[in-house]
Amino acid sequence: MSFKLSELPYAYNALEPFIDEKTMRIHHTAHHQTYVNNLNAALAKHPENEGRELDDILSNLDKLPADIQAPVRNNGGGHYNHDFFWKVLAPAGSTKISxxxxxxxxxxxxxxxxxxxxxxxxxxxxxxxxxxxxxxxxxxxxxxxxxxxxxxxxxxxxxxxxxxxxxxxxxxxxxxxxxxxxxxxxxxxxxxxxxxxxxxxxxxx
Ligand SMILES: [Fe+2]
Missing domain, CATH: 3.55.40.20 (Iron/manganese superoxide dismutase, C-terminal domain)
Incomplete structure (x- = not known):
């Protein structure tokens, strides 16, 4: 089982000047990618979790083997939260409150x-x-x-x-x-x- 880093739905510089290109690039390719890598590494220790949705895993952290609860909480949460974050951002002026x-x-x-x-x-x-x-x-x-x-x-x-x-x-x-x-x-x-x-x-x- 392997979670993957998704592409951003816009260019790295699309949120300038409010969120700068360098920050977006590092945030996505380094920070988010590291959460994905560490989540996969933790779950690989207990392959019985293969195929489970991340929502399901994060909603039932206490049922995971004790040795991976903390890394899955931190890195699974990191992957989940960042996936969410990228989706609720958009270039300035492209949307407005309905x-x-x-x-x-x-x-x-x-x-x-x-x-x-x-x-x-x-x-x-x-x-x-x-x-x-x-x-x-x-x-x-x-x-x-x-x-x-x-x-x-x-x-x-x-x-x-x-x-x-x-x-x-x-x-x-x-x-x-x-x-x-x-x-x-x-x-x-x-x-x-x-x-x-x-x-x-x-x-x-
Ligand atoms: Fe972040």
Whole structure:
């Protein structure tokens, strides 16, 4: 069994100037590729997991042999989260918030700006490395949250029924070359390259 790195749905320079080409290239070909390689190496130790979907593996980490639980959590989560991240990005100006999505954001957060503020707060408030998320709960409500390291909603005891609509990688490798320590500026720039069509599709709006 072998997971593979997918091609990006746009060129490495397509998100300039908000996310620079060098960062995108290193992020995809080095960081993401390493998660894929390490995930495959961990699973190869226990080939009985061959053919399982990554969702299934990450939702049942505690059932894996103890010696690969941590590497699969970190690297499987890394592969899963990055695959998701690339899909919710798009060249600046290529998509916009649909009326239905806007209505949902206003209903849940008060305004689109209030949603963005809450999301940026989650991104900035995550100590160390991790992710900020917009998720749709089972009851249809929208929530902002964050996870540490490469964890995600599949591994979280009280959020396994959440559907993620948007995620932001706040590991330094995602922004340090351009933004250095200014994670807040990166989080603000992110709004220019969100694939709002994908967010709406994931939320069913
Ligand atoms: Fe990353």
């Amino acid at each position: 009326p239905k999505l806007e209505e949902a954001l206003v209903k849940n957060f008060g305004s689109v700006d209030a949603f963005k503020e809450a999301f940026e707060k989650a991104a900035l408030g995550r100590f160390g490395s991790g992710w900020a998320w917009l998720v749709k709960k089972a009851d249809g409500s929208l929530k902002v949250n964050s996870t540490p390291n490469q964890d995600n909603y599949l591994m979280c005891a009280d959020c396994t029924s959440d559907t993620p609509l948007l995620g932001l990688d706040v590991w330094e490798h995602a922004y340090y070359l351009k933004y250095q320590n200014k994670r807040g500026e990166y989080a603000k720039a992110f709004w220019n390259v969100v694939n709002w069509d994908k967010v709406a599709e994931l939320g069913g709006y």
